[in-house]
Amino acid sequence: MSDTTARVLQLLGLLQGRAMWTGPELAERLGVTTRSVRRDVERLRQLGYPVRASTGVGGGYQLGAGGKLPPLLLDPDEAVAVTVSLRLAAGGSVSGVEESALRALAKLDQVLPAALRGEVEAISHAVVAVEGGGVPVDARLLSAVARACRDEVLLDFSYRARDGSPSSRRVEPYRVVAMGRRWYLLAFDTDRADWRSFRLDRVEVGSVHATTFRFPARTTPDPVQYVRDSVIRSPYRYVARLRLHADVDEIATRVPQNAGLLTDLGDGTCELETGAETLDYLAIETLWLGVPFEVLDPPELRETVRGLSRRLAAAADAGVSPGEPP
Incomplete structure (x- = not known):
């Protein structure tokens, strides 16, 4: 890939990531002159990208809506998030979009880098969505928990109970369930020798540590049923x-x-x-x-x-x- 082509793709990514950029801002990010930025913007327009330019205070370059959807440039975290969301939608967690999600997923799967497939597989395998789950949860936390579920390794983390009291937990993670407006981890608590459901928004993000110790298979409860019963009763x-x-x-x-x-x-x-x-x-x-x-x-x-x-x-x-x- 030529330097010019790489720079144009980088410019496209910047324009897709923010609503408005000034010429000097883009020039600084790309390491070129504002004149080169203008030339690269013109190249994007020739490729069909509707880049708008405005002058004056608050002016700059903006990627507008066109007659058709141009290709999107996604960074690794965005690619993982989009792919997992499409898989959940294709599975029926979002009614009415299953077929469209499958078509979009097929296109994305063709170009998804191999390095990201493990991340996608871990999260997709570990997450069960029930009626519109998906309250904002830290991506690092979700990824770490999902990988531990997939790899069947013990997971350590700090947890805050309903009354605010902290505790350290070591668990055998099984599934992540997105239910209602919260995310839950179904896991076997080794200290309490019983199954537990943990709200992920009460897990301290920096405390999550997946060990290298594998745990033996257990007879597991149905994750959706268990979490639903816990949500109804315990809180x-x-x-x-x-x-x-x-x-x-x-x-x-x-x-x-x-x-x-x-x-x-x-x-x-x-x-x-x-x-x-x-x-x-x-x-x-x-x-x-x-x-x-x-x-x-x-x-x-x-x-x-x-x-x-x-x-x-x-x-x-x-x-x-x-x-x-x-």
Whole structure:
């Protein structure tokens, strides 16, 4: 590749990475004169890239939207992120884009450098997405955890519990689950001799260390089911069970998998197990369901629901004149 071609590609990468560059800024980054920058910009235009130029205060060069999508230049981290996202989308984690994701993935896989394939395979194998997971998580953390899952090696990290107390953990990592608005690691905690789910946003990024010690295979729980049960129960002060007078398939469209556990009772009703920090919030959740229900547990939730009913009735009747229909 000639120096000029390499420089033009570098210029394209800079323009794709930021909204606006001045001529002197680009010249400094590329190690050339502003005149050379103008020539390289013209070469990009001849290749079909709509590079806009503006003068005055705040002016500079900007890559505009064209009639067709030009090739993108991705750095290694971006290539890994795009490829993993496409694989998740192609697997149905984003509805309606499966076929398009597969076509885009096929094109990207053809040109993905071999050095990055291990990174992509590790993260893709280790991540299970349920209903739009993907809360921002440090890429270094996700990569380190995913590789440990793939390589089946012990993982050390510092963890902050719900109450803020710190602890050091050594685990046998199994899967990463993106559920709701959080990322979780399902792992076997060697000190506690039991399975645990860890929120990745509570893991100290700099503390993550994948050892060289491999661990033997275990009988593992279903990662999605385990994390879902943990999310429903462990983080909350109150856990409620409701009998809903509606078909389970109807309710499933209204209750995200990370918000509750549904059980078909076989008689046109279903049971919902869900959790919250307060009884008031649990009572409000029942209104979102929009179907008749019974409170099975806890008993104190029944009185909270009654109190909510009285408050709603009073609010509906407030300001209604005598004889006026409510």
